[in-house]
Amino acid sequence: MLELMGLLLLFMIIAAIVAIETRDLLAAVISVTAVGFGVIIAFFYMRAPDVAIVPIVVEVLVLVILIRATLRVGLKTYIGNRDFFGLMVTMAMLFVIFLAAIRVFDQLPAFGVPVMTTMPDAPSNVYIADGLKQTGAANLVTAVLLDYRAYDTLGEATVLFASIMGAIAIIRKKARKKPSEPEVPEW
Amino acid sequence: MHYALCLMLFMVGLYGVLVKRNLIKIIISLIIMESAVNVFIVMVGYRKDGIAPIMNKAMEADAFVRSTVDPLPQALVLTAIVIGLGVTAMTVAIAMRLYERYGTYDIKEIRKLKG
Amino acid sequence: MVDDVVRPKGMSPIVKTVSMWVKGFILVFGIYIVLYGHLTPGGGFGGGVIIAMAFVLMTLCCGKHEALKRMPLGVAGEMDSVGALMFLVIALLGLSAGLGGTFFTNYIAKADPGTPFKLLSGGTILLSNIAIALKVATSLFLVFTLLVMLRVMYKDER
Numbered sequence A: 001m002l003e004l005m006g007l008l009l010l011f012m013i014i015a016a017i018v019a020i021e022t023r024d025l026l027a028a029v030i031s032v033t034a035v036g037f038g039v040i041i042a043f044f045y046m047r048a049p050d051v052a053i054v055p056i057v058v059e060v061l062v063l064v065i066l067i068r069a070t071l072r073v074g075l076k077t078y079i080g081n082r083d084f085f086g087l088m089v090t091m092a093m094l095f096v097i098f099l100a101a102i103r104v105f106d107q108l109p110a111f112g113v114p115v116m117t118t119m120p121d122a123p124s125n126v127y128i129a130d131g132l133k134q135t136g137a138a139n140l141v142t143a144v145l146l147d148y149r150a151y152d153t154l155g156e157a158t159v160l161f162a163s164i165m166g167a168i169a170i171i172r173k174k175a176r177k178k179p180s181e182p183e184v185p186e187w
Numbered sequence B: 001m002h003y004a005l006c007l008m009l010f011m012v013g014l015y016g017v018l019v020k021r022n023l024i025k026i027i028i029s030l031i032i033m034e035s036a037v038n039v040f041i042v043m044v045g046y047r048k049d050g051i052a053p054i055m056n057k058a059m060e061a062d063a064f065v066r067s068t069v070d071p072l073p074q075a076l077v078l079t080a081i082v083i084g085l086g087v088t089a090m091t092v093a094i095a096m097r098l099y100e101r102y103g104t105y106d107i108k109e110i111r112k113l114k115g
Numbered sequence C: 001m002v003d004d005v006v007r008p009k010g011m012s013p014i015v016k017t018v019s020m021w022v023k024g025f026i027l028v029f030g031i032y033i034v035l036y037g038h039l040t041p042g043g044g045f046g047g048g049v050i051i052a053m054a055f056v057l058m059t060l061c062c063g064k065h066e067a068l069k070r071m072p073l074g075v076a077g078e079m080d081s082v083g084a085l086m087f088l089v090i091a092l093l094g095l096s097a098g099l100g101g102t103f104f105t106n107y108i109a110k111a112d113p114g115t116p117f118k119l120l121s122g123g124t125i126l127l128s129n130i131a132i133a134l135k136v137a138t139s140l141f142l143v144f145t146l147l148v149m150l151r152v153m154y155k156d157e158r
Helices: A002-021 A025-045 A049-070 A084-105 A123-135 A140-148 A150-171 B002-019 B023-044 B061-067 B071-102 B107-111 C013-035 C044-062 C064-070 C073-093 C107-111 C124-148
Strands: none
Touching: A002 A025, A002 B002, A002 B023, A025 A049, A025 B023, A049 A140, A049 B023, A049 B071, A049 C044, A049 C124, A084 B002, A123 A140, A123 B061, A123 B071, A140 A150, A140 B071, A140 C124, A150 B071, A150 C073, A150 C124, B002 B023, B023 B071, B023 B107, B071 B107, B071 C044, B071 C124, C013 C044, C013 C124, C044 C064, C044 C124, C064 C124, C073 C124
């Protein structure tokens, strides 16, 4: 039923509003995990099991990282917004963007009709029709990810590598020593 | 209507990034924006009462072709979720260093760039 | 004296015992999802994050020393690079003249297509799944340990 998807999105919107408006940081972090679980249920509902396995673990890791690395006892927090004029300008701009973007979504077919049925020469039609014969893989998402679109997976591996190296470089305690001293990487 | 709800989730995250003063709230709003975009991309490829794009031996080929959902957006979103974790880890590392340096998460204080 | 007592690390014994039993199953399940990625849902990414979760479970329940005994941070960094390099080598081998074709062709499937729905039918997809899983698992474990298991000094403690 399409109403289930609408209810899920409404739940996610309410959880997101709670996450950014509440004064308690711990409650905000837990609300973001609730948004993530809504996303996982939405993925399962939309017949995407490959995609749904990954955010389950990612949500747990993000939850533990956010709680452990940033929340301390006695943290001085400045919960508040910016000045009033900036707030009004931001709300007006967001409203205009929302109205303009709604017009764009009228060009898409309705929810429940994939784009590939409206275009006979879409690449997805080739992937579905010849996927098993050309690649030998029964899981079409893996075939798309690692054979038809393997370049994107290489790009993803590169971006993940770079972001993890960036996080490590920021969090290291000591900088690289001079060549004369012995190198001891201090994690 | 479902696309509009997805866009509203994205707008809630965007509001959080633009308006909030606490750095942790900004990181949380980035996570919400990224989740909204992922859900939207998979929603574009959904077929009503479809089946997952995984073939099995017992199914006829043309029945499968007529009733499967689109596999291409799922492949794109799969990489996007893992990259989102990498970006979150990097922003949290920056936030930890900023707290160590300035003692606060308030971006108005940090912006003054006290020596 | 009281100071001579060594405080036990980690959580209570029930949590530790159950986690010790369960982490082996999680690791094997993750490897299964990686290897059968071209036949059932999952693949390199899903299996990789599940393998990372096995190590993260050990970090959370028993303290970081137990997890770092089994996979030190230097080894995790090296295996991360090995995974990315393996993926690139598989891609570049498709470019070589003897196997014909362009960057990233599935040369094993073109040369000798096996029977569909069996384990060895995917060609380079199986090797790519293993490389991606290696990369994702060690990356996530590395960044989790570094962000969570370090102690950040406060500004007034210096």
